[in-house]
Amino acid sequence: MNDIPNQLSYFPGCSLATTAKENNTSLKSFLNHFDIDLSEIEDWNCCGSSSTHSVNSKLALSLAARNLFLAPPNQQVLIACPGCFLRLGYAKMTLNASNEKQTQYEKHFDRPYNKNLELVHFFELLAKMSGKGFFKNLTGRLNGLKIAPYYGCMLARPPSMNKEKNHYGLIENTMATLGGEPIRWPFLSSCCGTFLSVSKPKIAEKLVNRIMKGAIQSGAECIVTACAMCHLNLEIRCKPGNRLPIFHFSELLSLALDKKASKDWFKRHLINPEPLLEKKQLIPCQNGRKSNGFFR
Amino acid sequence: MNGITLDKTAQEFVNQVEELSHSNLSQCWHCLCCSGGCPFSKDMDVLPNSIIRMIQFGMKEQALNSSTIWLCVGCNTCSMECPNAVDMAAIMDALRQMAIRKNAKIAEPGVLAFHNAVVDSISRYGRTHKLEIMMRYKFSEKDLFSDIDLGLKMLSKRKLDLLPSKVKDKKSIQSLFKMSGEVS
Known part of the structure; x- marks a missing residue:
């Protein structure tokens, strides 16, 4: 993609469609500002998530493949969730490498397989937008906000995909363009524990608190995921007393565009980021509201 | 001291894992980079590279009974550390699936119960419904209260939707489950 299309197909995935609606709406509103429209893939389904490939590889391929077959041809598919991006990308790689599988799924879905379907991660689109100077007028909008960039396992992929694009440094560069101060710290690509948060919460707690402590000790005021x-x-x-506000990348991008665009998103956070943003004068101060720490 | 006798079944096990994971176990140097990078290795009973050695020695039961294969979340950190492009996460996928099919003793039944709850949700709605997954998991583990405060907080912040987001074409999802064979 050399030019930036103003119409893309969009695969939100389950998290952005439900638990992380604030991620979804802030992303759409951000792209909307630059006249980039997203049309959701009609009747998309779950990419299979971490669980399906753990118990049944064929089902994982089938679930991801349905989305590839549903996507309109000749339109790039934007994906913001690193997990979904990996699952759909892995399915595309698997299908492209096997004529037999392509034929099998073409028969099943009764439509042709488009091996040239372009899957684009939100970061790739951002890098292009930045390269085209889209953010020039936004410099200084996040002035002085000390940010710990957090990629989690997004920078990692299986060896068979190690030639794919790597977006290391994009959060830092973009935030610096917008006037933020990205800090250097050791945990930017340390896994958050993903689904073990449900079944082995002690393990997830250990990892999360190590990450939080690292961010605090490095002088960050917030984390961007x-x-x-x-x-x-x-x-x-995270444990009380060991926490910083955490932003979806798309929220801070939108905040840089319009200081008022953010109220509804931040209300969905479990760690209230508003006191920090008010202190930094990044959102208007709410009269009469006493700041009572980060946790509402 | 007990020696290890390699017999034909050892090679069979290697072949099965290599076929399922599309990887070559002989490429592993046992340099421990994967185990050093793995965020979960301290909680595993066997280090990730030792799992490869166990497979090579035909220690099928021990490998399939390990907690390692269930604590691996597939974050691929090991792949980034490995100098020889061994796809450790795919090997763990292969072992998990073998453990399920062969009715091996599951070292971390809670993790499998979670996976089953997620797949179950996808089979019904085509998408994951987090609240129901949590409820089903908690019921299956008879552990209703450990995260109740958190659950209520998430509900009050509307992080958990009461109703699922659904695929309209339910039949197409069911047909994918049919064509993909049994799920644990």
């Missing part, structure tokens, strides 16, 4: 799952885990598994 690339993944809705990471955002949730960091919020629900």
Whole structure:
């Protein structure tokens, strides 16, 4: 994609469609500002998530494949969830490598397989937008906000996909363009524990609190995540007294555009980011509201 | 001291894992990079690279009974550390699926119960319904109260939707489950 299309197909995935609606709406509103429209893939289904490939590889391929077959041809598919992006990308790679599988699924879905379907991660689109100077007028909007960029396992992929694009550094570069101060810290690609947060909460707690402590010790005022799952885990598994506000990347991008665009999103956070944003004068101060710490 | 006798079944096990995971176990140097990078290795009973050695030694039961295969979340950190492009996460997928099919002793039944709850949700709605997954998991583990405060907080913040987001074409999802064979 050399030029930036103003119409993309969109695969939100279950997290953005439900638990992380604030991620979804802030992303759409951000892209809308630049006249980029997203049309959801009609009747999309779950990418299979971490659980399906754990118990049945064929089912994992089938679930991801249905979305590839549903996507309109000749239109790039934007995906913001790193998990969904990996699952759909892995399915595309598997199908492209096997004529037999392509034929099998073509028969099943009764439509042709489009091996050239382009899957685009939100970060790739951002990198293009940044390269085209889209953010020039936004410099300084996040002035002085000290940010710990957090990628989680997004930067990792299986060896068979190690030639794919790597977006390391994009959060730092973008935030610096907008006037934020990305800090250097050791846990930017340390796993959040994902689904073990449910079945082995002690393990997730250990990982999350190590990440939080690292961010605090590095002088960050907040953490920016690339993944809705990471955002949730960091919020629900950190201990009181060891927590910073956590933003979806798309929220801070939107905040840089319009200081008022954010109220509804931040209300869905378990760690209230508003006191920090008010202190930094990034959102208007609410009269009469006493700041009572980050946790509402 | 007990020696290890390699017999034909050892090679069979290697072949099965290699076929399922599309990887070559002989590429592993046992340099421990995967185990050093793995965020979960401290909680595993066997280090990830030792799992490969166990497979090579034909220690099928021990490998399939390990907690390691269930604590691996597939974050691929090991793949980034590995100098020889061994797909450890795919090997763990293969072992998990073998453990399920062969009715092996599951070291972390709670993790499998969670996976089953997620897949079950996808089979019914085509998408994951987090509240129901949590409820089903908690019932199956008879552990209703450990996260109740958190659950209520998430509900009050509307992080958990009461109703599922659904795929309209339910039949197409069911047909995918049919064509993909049994799920544990």
